[in-house]
Amino acid sequence: DAGITQSPRYKITETGRQVTLMCHQTWSHSYMFWYRQDLGHGLRLIYYSAAADITDKGEVPDGYVVSRSKTENFPLTLESATRSQTSVYFCASILAPNEQFFGPGTRLTVL
């Protein structure tokens, strides 16, 4: 089915470990985004990408790294996970002008 898939859907890790969240789209949308959702903050943009090999910081990029070697994939890496990075992470791409379509989310717990 066309759309956005995220993996894993649930992840528990420990402080200091490296974690990579995967995002894959079956379309060929240029723009892709990573958001984190926290109670009291809504969704906040971490990083986004306008095309393969083009990425830029959003509102809360510290502690995260992204890459985009292929248009369809946009992985998000937590280089050394901290408890404050416990959150729900959403990947999105542009479905129509300025309209973002979201993946199902990844629930990450850092112990």
Place this chain on the structure above:
Amino acid sequence: AQKVTQAQTEISVVEKEDVTLDCVYETRDTTYYLFWYKQPPSGELVFLIRRNSFDEQNEISGRYSWNFQKSTSSFNFTITASQVVDSAVYFCALSEVGGNKLTFGTGTQLKVEL
């Protein structure tokens, strides 16, 4: 900087009541888009509406209606005759035209009870 405020953290209503979710925004842009997304208990984000800043006409879609008032920087969402299935978190969001980054409000949790 852009900002979206959803002052209502949680609203509880009884089924069949009408309910309005408030959204106030701040932007320096003269052209922009406003959005509403629904997040049901299952967790996914569902797009509801996009409104261009040039179009101040109210919109109705079934039991849903949206009131956009540029003069008060508000984009309120009304559910008529609410149903239990409307229980969800609703997010208002803003983006600049030509840009693609969304600025979200903190969301309003709507609980519709029998």
